[in-house]
Amino acid sequence: MWNVSEYSSRSCACDGHRRRLGETVKIALRHLHSLGEDADVPDMTPFSWDERYKLAHPQIDREHEALFSLAEKVLHSLGNGGDKEKIRDVFARLINYIQVHFSHEEELMDQHLYPGMGVHMAEHRRLIAQVTEYYRQFEADQLAVTTETMQFLRNWLDHHIRQSDQLLVVHIRRRERALTHA
Numbered sequence: 407m408w409n410v411s412e413y414s415s416r417s418c419a420c421d422g423h424r425r426r427l428g429e430t431v432k433i434a435l436r437h438l439h440s441l442g443e444d445a446d447v448p449d450m451t452p453f454s455w456d457e458r459y460k461l462a463h464p465q466i467d468r469e470h471e472a473l474f475s476l477a478e479k480v481l482h483s484l485g486n487g488g489d490k491e492k493i494r495d496v497f498a499r500l501i502n503y504i505q506v507h508f509s510h511e512e513e514l515m516d517q518h519l520y521p522g523m524g525v526h527m528a529e530h531r532r533l534i535a536q537v538t539e540y541y542r543q544f545e546a547d548q549l550a551v552t553t554e555t556m557q558f559l560r561n562w563l564d565h566h567i568r569q570s571d572q573l574l575v576v577h578i579r580r581r582e583r584a585l586t587h588a
């Protein structure tokens with residue numbers, strides 16, 4: 407049984423509490439759903455930027471943080487009654503920013519002769535194809551798909567940043583050190 411009163415008196419907005427609040431909202435909506443209410447069950451777990459995603463590359467870190475912030479805005483627009491114009495606006499901005507960020511990463515790969523560039527770029531292409539498809543379905547009035555997008559994006563970002571982007575940054579730093587000492 408969910409219990410929202412545990413959180414209702416809290417004003418703290420730290421990552422831990424926000425994540426727990428997101429979980430509570432999710433459980434509450436599932437509970438409503440189980441009672442037969444006509445409720446979608448959006449995954450409102452916040453897109454919280456934290457130390458786990460820091461790769462010690464200022465530009466990449468800054469852009470990843472901005473990406474999380476935009477994804478969080480999409481999530482908020484979903485939670486605020488699902489106004490389609492608002493969702494469309496932030497969703498389109500998110501996709502646009504993902505493309506800009508990927509192009510920056512790919513410039514760095516090229517510049518630093520990254521041997522994993524082909525595999526990494528293929529991951530980028532797959533994500534762009536997937537989110538573009540989600541956007542197309544959203545435009546076709548399949549609103550629930552947007553919630554699915556958030557879950558997909560959250561998992562993708564977590565995996566991609568902590569593994570693929572981490573490998574890229576290790577390569578860049580190693581190469582920069584080598585060039586400095588050459």
Ligand SMILES: [Fe+2]
Nearest residue numbers: 511566570571
């Ligand atoms: Fe990447």
